[in-house]
Amino acid sequence: GAVVSQHPSWVICKSGTSVKIECRSLDFQATTMFWYRQFPKQSLMLMATSNEGSKATYEQGVEKDKFLINHASLTLSTLTVTSAHPEDSSFYICSARQFGTSSSYNEQFFGPGTRLTVL
Amino acid sequence: EDQVTQSPEALRLQEGESSSLNCSYTVSGLRGLFWYRQDPGKGPEFLFTLYSAGEEKEKERLKATLTKKESFLHITAPKPEDSATYLCAVEPPGNNRKLIWGLGTSLAVNP
Numbered sequence: 001g002a003v004v005s006q007h008p009s010w011v012i013c014k015s016g017t018s019v020k021i022e023c024r025s026l027d028f029q030a031t032t033m034f035w036y037r038q039f040p041k042q043s044l045m046l047m048a049t050s051n052e053g054s055k056a057t058y059e060q061g062v063e064k065d066k067f068l069i070n071h072a073s074l075t076l077s078t079l080t081v082t083s084a085h086p087e088d089s090s091f092y093i094c095s096a097r098q099f100g101t102s103s104s105y106n107e108q109f110f111g112p113g114t115r116l117t118v119l
Numbered sequence: 120e121d122q123v124t125q126s127p128e129a130l131r132l133q134e135g136e137s138s139s140l141n142c143s144y145t146v147s148g149l150r151g152l153f154w155y156r157q158d159p160g161k162g163p164e165f166l167f168t169l170y171s172a173g174e175e176k177e178k179e180r181l182k183a184t185l186t187k188k189e190s191f192l193h194i195t196a197p198k199p200e201d202s203a204t205y206l207c208a209v210e211p212p213g214n215n216r217k218l219i220w221g222l223g224t225s226l227a228v229n230p
Contacts, residue, residue: 002165032216042222043220044206044220046217046218049215049216095163106168106216107168108153108165108218109165110163110164112161113160113162
């Protein structure tokens with residue numbers, strides 16, 4: 001149980017194009033999904049928190065117009081990197097928190113990540 | 120300021136050589152402490168959640184413990200397949216559900 005998928009697993013694009021990354025919770029409903037970015041040999045950096053049916057909350061320093069997040073359903077959130085540039089190249093990981101108010105629903109389950117390379 | 124510190128930064132063990140990883144935190148009213156394992160090029164894999172001081176959880180060769188200021192991840196008789204980065208995160212009180220992450224401990228187990 002608690003499986004999260006991401007698609008695509010890797011993508012290479014030209015500078016100036018937009019890239020969409022999908023995050024799905026496969027066997028549970030996720031009221032909250034998180035998007036992280038990770039640089040080589042560094043820990044996870046939270047970019048934004050996404051709640052189903054409402055606008056995402058972005059962390060300080062993250063451009064919301066550049067990283068568009070849509071959480072359209074309880075099982076799907078998307079991150080679109082608009083007008084990508086080489087400095088946006090990174091490993092993007094989503095996580096999903098299971099729906100519920102019990103303390104047993106505190107865990108975040110992570111997707112396998114998407115490696116973005118912008119040429 | 121809420122903070123999570125993991126030590127050591129890197130650890131190299133021989134197969135079968137037991138050891139412990141440390142995660143210390145400065146968070147008031149801890150909502151939960153989480154341990155994850157991350158392999159290169161993959162997303163973190165959930166291991167344990169601990170909620171209160173004195174709590175312990177086990178899974179195969181791993182055991183996680185929690186006090187009011189720190190958590191330990193004990194690895195008993197490790198195998199080369201236990202090699203990975205182990206991440207610790209805490210959830211402070213509040214409604215935003217954000218986690219505060221440590222920088223991780225990179226563990227290498229030599230055969």
